[in-house]
Amino acid sequence: MTLSENGAGRVWFITGASRGLGRAFAEAALEAGDRVVAAARDTAALDRLAARYEGRVLARTLDVTDRSAVFAVVEAAVERFGRLDIVVNNAGTLSMGMVEEFSEAEARHQMEANFFGALWVSQAAVRQLRTQGSGHIVQVSSIGAVAGYTSSGMYSASKFALEGMSEALAMEAAPFGVRVTVLQPGGYWTELYTRMRTAEPLEAYAPLRAELERQWSQAESEPVDSEPRLAAEALLTLVDSDAPPLRLLLGGMVYDLAFDVSRQRMDTWARWEEVSRAAEHPVPEPSA
Template identity: 80%
Template sequence: MTTTARGDRVWFITGASRGLGRAFAEAALGAGDRVAIAARDADALREVAAPHAGRVLDLPLDVTDRDAVNAAMDRAVDHFGRLDVVVNNAGTLSMGAVEEFTEDEARHQMEVNFFGALWVSQAAVRRLRMRGEGHIVQVSSIGALAGYASCGMYSASKFALEGMSEALAMEAASFGVRVSIVQPGGYWTELYDRMRTAPPLEAYAPMRAELERQWSGPEAESVDSEPHLAAEAVLRLVDSDDPPSRLLLGSMVYDLAFDVSRKRMDTWARWEQVSRAAEHAVPAPGGAAHS
């Protein structure tokens, strides 16, 4: 196994035409690395690639198309000779109460945020394990810390991504491939400008009004950060000889992670007696295997 230093790495980044994905690409290029950038918007990709002739390969790609993902990764390997870092960043946001989601809206959220990430992960790990090294960075969200009203399907897609990624990390480790989950807080991207909304039901109008009040009221004066700060953190992550399996990005998400974890631990502790009483090991009936 060899170690690829900064300035000689090859990245593959999805959702790289704008927002965090573009910031990741620009940070990698600023470090002297080469980058394959993938996204659905071909014109925006060309704009990102233009100032970096020879060091950027732009690849129009819809990550929900598994065959297209494999073809794009093959093109990147053919062009650059290898891959070192794969950043699974493409994603969308759909908002609405869980009951409000149509089947098509629910499936769209999962197709992009989970299945798209799954296809990229499968394609990446296959190539990286054959090299015996590499790093897959899964861009999750603050929405994976807990479910929140109106963000249920988005959280579901990110919870699914994280569950898959934790298993992938264990499976890939023996091949020298690292997997890290990154959970960003708020950044100035176009995520909310491009989000989808489930068809509203009148029953949830009071909930929407209350959420709007919370998000726009004086007590909600949160200011999002510039994407380049997240990109600098990801550079430090992939530079590390011992990268974490999870990395929180931002003070707000850091504090929230601890708050959510403490509340869950408090609840588990209060219900410990009930939890422990629900288990009492006995031999399998008739010698049958566990069900």
């Protein structure tokens, strides 16, 4: 059993805890002897979990895009268990489509769920964590933040924004004893794709879309995703570490991709080094 400073199991706050990775994270924490505040839009799926671990699960209905509701639920969690130790920003959605195809409402919906929701939880949580002088915020990002891809531009945008915010948060929270880690998972068998939204297609992109469908159909001929349990095991290893990283890749595929993308970027930067350096030459501040 893992213990918090008061001798009881650590207290987790997990969003999107009713299914997928969030559910796997909650189950792993409970099996480790910890306590879990499980937040989700629909908590009915958490009833059996709460019954199995009586007294160690606090299920709360929460729409993370509602900032005031987020702060209220975090306060209720602290009131119930006295503290927070690990906060996992897992709630999110997937919207697919070419960048041009997204309406304003669709683009904003993607950002509200994946970026602003995580921002509100981070703000509410860090207030408590810095006050108590300890804690760990884990932001669930995506392979989509390693690089942008055709038809996942809005999703990648939301995850890139999440990672930029989290890098700054990590620096700001560190003096208070609070750690921040960004998880970058590859593919897992969750309901992300079955629940995704799709922008209204434009005919101009029909050939490109047909090529994507051909590639996806080839990929579907053999299993490519993993069990969420494996991600949960990695998360437990992460939060048990005395020196957790700012970023953690989850899966061999995303690991290889991250290195490939990084090498390509470094090669491009090197080829254009002369132009890059010529674009900057410090001079005294011009007079008014």
